[in-house]
Amino acid sequence: MNPKLSKKAIKEFEVVTNIKVIKLLLDGTRKDIVFKYLVNKPMTVKQLSVAMNKKPGTVLHHVQKLKSVGIIVLVETRETPRGIVERYYRAIAREFRLGISERMSAYDESTVPPKDRVNATLLGLSTLGVVITESEFKHARTILQKLIDRETEMSLVYNTPKNHAYQRLPQSTRRDVSQRMLQFLLSQDEVHQKILSEWNGIIAYYLKKTSSELA
Amino acid sequence: MSWPSNYPDSPDDDKTLTETRSAASSPSGLLKDFKVGFTLAIKNILSFGLAMVGILVVTILLLLAILLFIAIPLLFTLGIPFIITLIETISTGFTGSTGLTLVLLIMFLVLPILGPFFIALGSLFGMAREIVESDGTLAESAFSWYGKRGLSLLGGGVLHVMITLAPLIVAFLAISYPTWNPPTNTELRIIITLIVIWIILVNGMLSLTFPGIIDGLSVFRAAGRSVKLTCKFPGRVLGAWFIIVLLTGVLILPIINELTILWMPFIPQRILEMYRPIAIVALLFIIIPAVSIILTRIYMILTAKVDATYTQDNGGE
Structure with a gap:
């Protein structure tokens, strides 16, 4: 038992x-x-x-x-x-996850990225045209970190040990349920909206910059 | 922001947990420790027996290796005459020296000899841990613990001896320095009483050191945890220890030749002679394994209570 x-x-x-x-x-x-x-x-x-x-x-x-x-x-x-x-x-x-790039996991995807991946994410965004300059990197990193922290914080609202039925869900189902619930909670959260807006501003700025350079 | 529990706990859960905790520290808990200890020791007598024999052989071999390790280099580098002189010096040391020299001489000779026995005893606690945690063990497990926790177990044993002997050494030095000043009979009686109380009490307080080392703690942390657990649950730890001392005392006192005179009026000599081998076998193959199981069980329950992870299963298995 x-x-x-x-x-x-x-x-x-x-x-x-x-x-x-x-x-x-x-x-x-x-x-x-x-x-x-x-x-x-x-x-x-x-x-x-x-x-x-x-x-x-x-x-x-x-x-x-x-x-x-x-x-x-x-x-x-x-x-x-x-x-x-x-x-x-x-x-x-x-x-x-072992280190930053290698991973050993019980399932393939996660809804909550770890703090150590912030740098990797920012660098990875350059492959999609968001090339953040060195002077702006620190600022972008702070914003992304805040965003991740808020998402983690919100996920802890429902992901508690006392939610036994949720904890007992199969991993893939739990991941999907978590994703949907997190999406909803974040959409209702003013703090998250504010940080997200700031983050989106950074993305938009660099995408626009890249487009103009290409043009 | 809180989230409603979708699987609420029964309102009685906390109450039940508190009740089981108090039940675990009651005298019935102590009785259960002994009942379980002896039942599991008897159930695993073959594994323990084989392990004891195996460990004894390894211990003797290790002792020989230690002696050879010391003797052969001495023999080759310094020669036989030096060895003879050394033995003579040690003998003279025992008879001629007093105070600190004698104490250091005894420690120097006794600790390396006791070392392998500490590891052997500690390995039995490893087996006991397997029994208490997973309801079974194998004789070969003792060797696994022997190899993996050998040094820590040795350290645990040395710490036990040092703490036990510390006041004795201080008393001895006080008597022998600056000149040999033997205590009077009345003083001696008080000193012996205090020494007996000290030995029983301090070994009781340190009785959970070996289970702690087996649990992965360092020697000092294990000893510290043992003392802390004793202070927090004196009834459970010292209660069990006093019963162990009493049981062992009752079992082995009649086999000590010097005390035969005490038993002669009650036990005929013939029965006493038959009793001796039985008592030794019972001590080695039942009492010692049972004690290791009892202490391990107490350690695991009390640490769980301290860590607040303890519950008692009242259902059937």
């Missing part, structure tokens, strides 16, 4: 940049523990060992390593009537 209540909120997203942690996650068993099982639901060492057909001792060693670097957390300790003390572990996020 899995716990009904997860006391710590699961993040939608986590970027792993520490090389030590990335190396740790490249191990086959640990990769399976995190990306195949613990991103989906909390599980005990015994459940993991049964699911993976491995010795509990081996799984426990891997789980302890993952816990020590903060990739997984202990969410519940349940004492069974027979006296076994089951510890339920869960990944800290539903999706992990």
Whole structure:
């Protein structure tokens, strides 16, 4: 039986940049523990060992390593009537990205981009004609960061551990539901509208500039 | 801005959680620790037994390796006459020296010998962790813990010994410095009583150090956590420890030759002789594994209570 209540909120997203942690996650068993099982639901060492057909001792060693670097957390300790003390572990996020460009995820797309991708996004926009000058880069970065922060903040309104039915949705459905709900919430949010307008102004300015240069 | 919960918790959930928490710290929790500890130790007696034998062999080999590691280079670099002189010096040290020299000499000789035993004992806590967390273990697991947490377990054991012996060393130095000044019988009685209380109490407070090391903590953090948990839940930790001391005492006191005179009026010599091997086997294969399971279980429950992740499953399995 899995716990009904997860006391710590699961993040939608986590970027792993520490090389030590990335190396740790490249191990086959640990990769399976995190990306195949613990991103989906909390599980005990015994459940993991049964699911993976491995010795509990081996799984426990891997789980302890993952816990020590903060990739997984202990969410519940349940004492069974027979006296076994089951510890339920869960990944800290539903999706992990290794570094900036590489990614290992439970699904392909995400609604909330991580902060570390702001620079990459700004540089990537140049491929679409939005070539931000070096002097304006910092300003554009601040605006985009604000936009992302606001979106993340709004997504936390509904993405709480207490919304059990939502948390139990299949990942792809949850992603779609999240996208639609976030879209609605953001359209109602004045703060977001203000930042978005500023951001759109930057995009429009640089697109116009590129067009005039080409002409 | 808040969002309505679409899967509201039962209003009784918090109440139930509080009730189970208080139940876990009650005397019934302590009884359950022992019941579960002994049940699981007996259930896993084969794994523990094989692990104990295996660990004993490895420990002896390790001791030999340590001795060889020290003896062979000494033999080749300094020669046999030096070794003889060294042994004579150590012997003289025991008889002639007093105070700090003697203390350092004992520590220098005792700690390397005890080291492998600390790791061996710690490995049993690793097995106990597997049993308490996943309801089963294998004999080979002990070696895995031996290899992966060896140094930390060694450090844990050394810390135990140092803290336990610290006041004894201070008392010894106080008696022996500047001149040997033996205490009177009354003083000795008080000193021995205080030492016994200290040894039992401090080892009780540090009893969760090995489970902490197995949980991935460093030696000092594990010891610190053990003390903190004892201060927060003295009934559970020290209560269990006193019962363990009592049980072990009752089991092993009759097998100590020097104390035979105490038991002679109550237990016939023939029964006492039969009892000795049984007590040693029970101590090695049941009591020690059960103690490691009990302490690990207590550690896991109490840390979960501190981290607020503890719940008790009242349903069937």
